Each structure stands twice: as structure tokens, then as C-alpha cells.
Amino acid sequence: MDFDLTDEQKAIRELARRFADEEIAPSAKERDEKEIFPDEILKKMGPLGFLGGPIPKEYGGAGLDYIAHAILTEEVGRACSSVRTTLSVHISLAQLTILKWGSEAQKKHWLPRLASGEILGCFGLTEPDTGSDAANQKTTALKKGDRWILNGAKMWISNAGKAELAIIFAQTDKSKGAKGLAAFLVERNTPGYSTRDIHGKLGMRSSNTGEIILEDCAVPAANLLGEVGQGFKVAMSGLDHGRYSVAAGSVGLIQACREASVAYAKERVQFGKPIAGFQLVQEMIARMRVSEDAARLLVYQAGHLKNRGRPDTIATCIAKYFSTEAAQQAAMDAIQVHGGYGYSNEYPVERYLRDARVATLYEGTSQIQQLIIGRHETGISAFV
Numbered sequence: 001m002d003f004d005l006t007d008e009q010k011a012i013r014e015l016a017r018r019f020a021d022e023e024i025a026p027s028a029k030e031r032d033e034k035e036i037f038p039d040e041i042l043k044k045m046g047p048l049g050f051l052g053g054p055i056p057k058e059y060g061g062a063g064l065d066y067i068a069h070a071i072l073t074e075e076v077g078r079a080c081s082s083v084r085t086t087l088s089v090h091i092s093l094a095q096l097t098i099l100k101w102g103s104e105a106q107k108k109h110w111l112p113r114l115a116s117g118e119i120l121g122c123f124g125l126t127e128p129d130t131g132s133d134a135a136n137q138k139t140t141a142l143k144k145g146d147r148w149i150l151n152g153a154k155m156w157i158s159n160a161g162k163a164e165l166a167i168i169f170a171q172t173d174k175s176k177g178a179k180g181l182a183a184f185l186v187e188r189n190t191p192g193y194s195t196r197d198i199h200g201k202l203g204m205r206s207s208n209t210g211e212i213i214l215e216d217c218a219v220p221a222a223n224l225l226g227e228v229g230q231g232f233k234v235a236m237s238g239l240d241h242g243r244y245s246v247a248a249g250s251v252g253l254i255q256a257c258r259e260a261s262v263a264y265a266k267e268r269v270q271f272g273k274p275i276a277g278f279q280l281v282q283e284m285i286a287r288m289r290v291s292e293d294a295a296r297l298l299v300y301q302a303g304h305l306k307n308r309g310r311p312d313t314i315a316t317c318i319a320k321y322f323s324t325e326a327a328q329q330a331a332m333d334a335i336q337v338h339g340g341y342g343y344s345n346e347y348p349v350e351r352y353l354r355d356a357r358v359a360t361l362y363e364g365t366s367q368i369q370q371l372i373i374g375r376h377e378t379g380i381s382a383f384v
């Protein structure tokens, strides 16, 4: 086992860290306060290859291996979880799903535009009445001639208001249940397709979240992604990548919590000495460091499997479950280290907590990750 990063992975870490420190972190507070989407940051990320990291070069991506992809995601997550969420959806849920399931024509048409940042992508699985039970899609797709007519609504979709391309999951035949599902590539300008932004989120306030409304939205038959009946598999394979990205971003968030806490604890003096010298403060900092290392190793373990094309669903669920829960704990501890100051936006740790909170919910809640891991261990599904 080799724990050393390759030269390319080290170079990505350095490049991404510099970019994140100079271009992402400085505006994070204001973007969070005013719910400003990071358009300008994304424009700068495109030419650096940051918007299509793991996409092969032949489709316009940077051709990064999955560990390097995680490193880039960590660094972005360390600076701003909202930008990281935007990337997780655009790269991992949208592009990697097209890479796996798209026809050659679909890949050639969409991936270069997505990977360069010319357009953004999103992933429409969740509906107003369908969350964890993702197979139970209410959105319908009816074949009429050479078109599929989509009707329904998608809820809580990251990038919805900004994406030019959405992967939409829909039911083609209710009697078939999960085996009737299909995935479609739907362009924003398709008649019958509209979006509505959701405001007032607890965190991730600089990311865009919205509803997608589909009213007799006629999609060309050529935009079917995979085959009819494969929709659930398409969705789950997308989540294998999305969860990996969320886990990596959470590692970055834990690191941000640790770094902020160490810096503050060394400066803050109580009882005549820096609070960093108190054992109970060091306990919290040690917990952050241990969870950061453990989370990172779990992410890289899943990345190692991805690099070799081996099944990674369970390793990814373990990494996502652990990292996102650990990030929440780290953010709680970081506020504790900062005392009353941690409770105000004078310091970034209150944003870290608000941002960390959603990661145990989206891309499958912690309960859903536990059920997937539990099913793997026992051979018994607790879902039905």
C-alpha cells in the first residue's frame, strides 16, 4: 500500500489550494450573506480544467484520476462548501453520469461544453413527494412518436436555476416500478421546462437550489440516457460519484474547522495563557485532526477502487457517511473552541456548521447510507 501522493496529485493540491485561497475563500462570507451564486469564480475555474476534472481529455476534461479529483474537491470544500456543492453536482452527478451512460454522440455533444464550463449541469432525482425512496418517481415520461413527453416536478435540485442541461428521471410505466424508470437529457430551452429558485436555506446559501417544473415537456428520443428501464441504475451510479465528491468536500470542511480552531486557540488568551494550552481545548482539536485523517483515508480508499474500475458503492457510502457526520461534529467543536465569537459571522465557523448540516441529508441521508451498509453486511434489506 502506497500512501504517497503522485507528483500530479501534489501539483493539483498546490494549484487548487492557491486558487481556493485567492479566488474562492475571500468572497465566501459575502456570497453566503447575500446568496450570490459564484458565476465569476466558475468562469475562472473552467480554463484551469477544474470543471471537468475526472472527465477524459478526449471529451474535454482534465483526465484526472479519482484521488486527484478528490484532492481538488477537498481544497474547494476547505474554502467554500457552496462552490463545492456546485462542482459536485456539475461534475460528479451530471458529467460522470453522462460519461458512464451516454452514447458516443451524447458524450461528444455534451461533455466538452460541460467540462469547459460553457454550460452547467444538474441532476433531477428528488421530487416534492419522493426523497429517500428515489425509485418511487412521480414524474412521468410518455413516448409520442420520436419524442418523450415529461410531466412532473423536481425539488431541491442544485444548480437548477443555472443549468442549461438537466438529467431528469421519470417513470415510463408505473406497473413496472423501479424497472420502468428512465433518465433523460433535458435542455433548459425545451418548451414546458421551467425552474424556480429556492431561497432561505440554512447553509450552502451561495449555491443555487431550485425546483424544476415539467409541463408537457417534449424531449427528443435521442436524449434518452441509457435505456428505458435503466433509470434507477443510472441514478444510483450517479450517486456513487456524487457521494464521493460530497465526502471529499467534507474532508476539506473538517480541515477548515481545524485550521480556524488552531489559529484562534493560539491567539485567544484566558486565565493568563492561550486557550490552546488547555487540555480540553486540545481534545477538541485532536478530535478534528483524527476525523479529518480518517475521513480522508476513507475517501481515498473509495477513490482507489474507482481508479481501478472496481465496485465502490459500499466504500463510497462509508466515506460519505463518516465524513459528513464528522464534518458536522468538527464544525460544532470549532464553534466551541471559538466561544461566543464562534456564534457570530465575525468568524467563518458558524458558516461551516450551517454548510456542514446539509451534507448528511443530500445525496442520500446518513440513515440511507447506514441502511445500504447494513444491507451489505447482513444480506437483509431494511428498505422493504
Ligand SMILES: Cc1cc2nc3c(=O)[nH]c(=O)nc-3n(C[C@H](O)[C@H](O)[C@H](O)COP(=O)(O)OP(=O)(O)OC[C@H]3O[C@@H](n4cnc5c(N)ncnc54)[C@H](O)[C@@H]3O)c2cc1C
Residues within 6 Å of the ligand: 089, 122, 123, 124, 125, 126, 130, 131, 132, 133, 155, 156, 157, 158, 159, 201, 204, 209, 358, 361, 362, 363, 364, 365, 366, 367, 368, 371, 382, 383
Ligand atoms: C441544499 C440541497 C440540495 C440538494 N440537491 C439535490 C440535487 O441536486 N438533486 C436531487 O435529486 N436532490 C437534491 N437534494 C435532495 C436530497 O437528496 C433529499 O433531500 C434527500 O435525498 C432526502 O430526501 P427528503 O428530503 O425527501 O427526505 P425524506 O426521504 O422524506 O426523509 C426524511 C427523514 O426520514 C428518514 N428516512 C427516510 N426513509 C427512511 C428509512 N427507510 N429508514 C430510516 N429513515 C428513513 C431520512 O433519513 C430523513 O431523516 C438536495 C437537497 C438539499 C437540501
